[in-house]
Amino acid sequence: MDEQLIAAALAAREKSYCPYSGFSVGAALMGVSGKIYTGCNVECASYPAGNCAERTVFCKAVSEGEQKFLAIAVAGGSVGRSVTEYCPPCGICRQIMREFADPEEFRIVLTDGKNQKSYLLKELLPESFGPDHLEGGCP
Numbered sequence: 241m242d243e244q245l246i247a248a249a250l251a252a253r254e255k256s257y258c259p260y261s262g263f264s265v266g267a268a269l270m271g272v273s274g275k276i277y278t279g280c281n282v283e284c285a286s287y288p289a290g291n292c293a294e295r296t297v298f299c300k301a302v303s304e305g306e307q308k309f310l311a312i313a314v315a316g317g318s319v320g321r322s323v324t325e326y327c328p329p330c331g332i333c334r335q336i337m338r339e340f341a342d343p344e345e346f347r348i349v350l351t352d353g354k355n356q357k358s359y360l361l362k363e364l365l366p367e368s369f370g371p372d373h374l375e376g377g378c379p
């Protein structure tokens with residue numbers, strides 16, 4: 241499963257729109273249904289309006305009806321070049337993962353182009369705040 245997710249993330253990276261950073265990222269997300277969704281980073285001349293690959297893929301998947309996920313693969317590096325370094329997800333993306341995944345089970349799979357490593361979400365976002373904290377509603 242990890243190999244398939246990494247291959248999908250590398251393919252999605254080819255679609256990246258990153259004229260400002262020159263850093264292309266692809267992500268592939270496995271839903272509990274078994275379906276794999278893909279996304280890339282999409283930048284914008286108004287820089288903060290850009291989106292990371294991970295958030296792109298979560299928005300795509302949720303907008304297609306899936307809301308629980310098992311794993312994500314992320315691959316990033318200089319555009320037009322092969323991946324040579326691990327690309328760990330940024331803090332905002334980790335928080336989006338927390339919204340739609342179980343921190344004890346959701347895995348984040350990274351590749352440096354040769355090797356891979358995986359983490360549980362709880363390792364990359366310890367002591368996290370999530371939807372369960374708002375049970376009973378917001379004031």
Ligand code: THU
Pocket residue numbers: 258261263264265280281282283290291292293294314316327328329330333
């Ligand atoms: N980026 C991602 O897409 N995911 C990450 O995990 C780290 C950073 C993007 C955002 C921006 O388009 C470019 O990489 C450089 O920060």
